[in-house]
Amino acid sequence: MTHAHLHRLVVEGGYASWRRLALRALAYAWPPETITWTERTATGGAAGGQMTLDALQDEAAGPPRDAPALPRVRISRNLAALLHDAALYRSPGRWPLLYRVVWRWHQGDRAVASAADEDGARLHAMAKSVRRAKHDMIAYLRFKERADGGSPQYLAWYEPEHDVLPFAAEHFAQRMGASTWWIGTPHGAAWWDGRDLHISEAALQATAMPITDDEVEPLWLAYYQNTFNPARLNECALERQMPVRFWRHLPEGPLIPRMVAEARDGARRLAQSGAIGTMPGKPVAVEAARAQPLRAPASSLDQCRRCELWRHATQPVPGCGPANARLMLVGEQPGDHEDLSGRAFIGPAGKVLDDAMRRAGVARESVYLTNAVKHFKWIARGKRRLHKTPAQREVEACSQWLREEMVRVRPAVIVTLGATALRAVLGPQFPLRDHLGMPLRQGDAWVVPTWHPSYALRASGAEKEAAIIDDIVRAIAHARELASTD
Numbered sequence: 001m002t003h004a005h006l007h008r009l010v011v012e013g014g015y016a017s018w019r020r021l022a023l024r025a026l027a028y029a030w031p032p033e034t035i036t037w038t039e040r041t042a043t044g045g046a047a048g049g050q051m052t053l054d055a056l057q058d059e060a061a062g063p064p065r066d067a068p069a070l071p072r073v074r075i076s077r078n079l080a081a082l083l084h085d086a087a088l089y090r091s092p093g094r095w096p097l098l099y100r101v102v103w104r105w106h107q108g109d110r111a112v113a114s115a116a117d118e119d120g121a122r123l124h125a126m127a128k129s130v131r132r133a134k135h136d137m138i139a140y141l142r143f144k145e146r147a148d149g150g151s152p153q154y155l156a157w158y159e160p161e162h163d164v165l166p167f168a169a170e171h172f173a174q175r176m177g178a179s180t181w182w183i184g185t186p187h188g189a190a191w192w193d194g195r196d197l198h199i200s201e202a203a204l205q206a207t208a209m210p211i212t213d214d215e216v217e218p219l220w221l222a223y224y225q226n227t228f229n230p231a232r233l234n235e236c237a238l239e240r241q242m243p244v245r246f247w248r249h250l251p252e253g254p255l256i257p258r259m260v261a262e263a264r265d266g267a268r269r270l271a272q273s274g275a276i277g278t279m280p281g282k283p284v285a286v287e288a289a290r291a292q293p294l295r296a297p298a299s300s301l302d303q304c305r306r307c308e309l310w311r312h313a314t315q316p317v318p319g320c321g322p323a324n325a326r327l328m329l330v331g332e333q334p335g336d337h338e339d340l341s342g343r344a345f346i347g348p349a350g351k352v353l354d355d356a357m358r359r360a361g362v363a364r365e366s367v368y369l370t371n372a373v374k375h376f377k378w379i380a381r382g383k384r385r386l387h388k389t390p391a392q393r394e395v396e397a398c399s400q401w402l403r404e405e406m407v408r409v410r411p412a413v414i415v416t417l418g419a420t421a422l423r424a425v426l427g428p429q430f431p432l433r434d435h436l437g438m439p440l441r442q443g444d445a446w447v448v449p450t451w452h453p454s455y456a457l458r459a460s461g462a463e464k465e466a467a468i469i470d471d472i473v474r475a476i477a478h479a480r481e482l483a484s485t486d
Helices: 015-027 077-086 094-106 118-140 165-175 218-226 235-241 244-249 255-264 286-291 308-312 336-341 348-359 392-397 399-409 419-426 453-457 462-485
Strands: 007-011 035-039 154-157 181-185 188-192 197-200 327-331 367-371 378-381 384-387 413-417 440-442 445-450
Touching (some): 235 255, 445 462
Antiparallel strands (some): 181 188, 440 445
């Protein structure tokens, strides 16, 4: 088709204005390729020069007398949300895309709402970017109280990636009560007078922000510095979760590069910030620990440096239970929950184990619970710390503590949970699958190998998970019988 008659539409007022124009264009059955969209700037002009509305006339005058009735366009709730968010995407191309999506939907093409569609993929990507910008503005905007006691009481400057100022302003208006505040951005400002919200779309200059550098929160900065742990610093995760472009508007922003540099320059090797203090025991350089991993035994578990796992763990997790327990259950290593609390088997795997012991008729308070390795070994995945299986050298390095527990408690039966625990108790020549559920004699005690409870959590399907838990129940029940007859 020819494009001799090109319709030029000016959006003034964001999504609401675009929607009125789009509905009128649909009433005239104008295909997307026949429309040029632009938007009026805050100073009154239209980007790229003033445009006219052709047959649509001026909004104040209304549509012409012979204009067709506006169509009823029914869209899904999901598509409506995508259109609302994508309309905030700061790009001249947003209005043509939104109209093309609605046009195709109105023509019966439902594939346009799918992320697998070319237009749908762009719409989803734009909406996702806007939603991220909404989150970022709420997360990284910092108000500063005016030192002169004037009104508004709190001031903030922020540079959002998209047009999310009204959304964030509504958020803060609902949460700051009668306190008055002002938020400035390069594209407008919002202020709350304690009762009503006002938004101006006039462009502002960053230098217009009436906030001085000395109006900072010393208590917050001191807290931020003293809770920083260089041993847990993951620079990629830090910059992904709090991009560098936000740092300059955060009170703590100027501190971050220096703390990261100090972590690179040695603070990480000492496991925590020098302002907090070091862990008990003599700090050992990484190179020395690698060259001599099995040096003289430490006098306490807290001082153990026999392998590298202590460097990235919160704390060691010792065994717990009665000093004369007849049953000892040995797992692999602490998990994330155990590392933070210092107690064994309190996370998801611990809940599976509690249920298995209850079904086997064994009270948790009657058994001694411990692990072959006492520090949590993990790898970072975004905000999460994921379990990583200890190496054999780490199991051997930690064997001193497991042997000390076995000698002190002198259990009649030891239930090993998983392959690592079995190797720690009997040696690497005993694969778990060859000895599953089979009682083995080790000195004065019986050893009953079974699965680790976390294996059930990773099982594919409810049937396999139930079978694994049943095996654990049978092993604990058998161990209870052996302990009562031995």
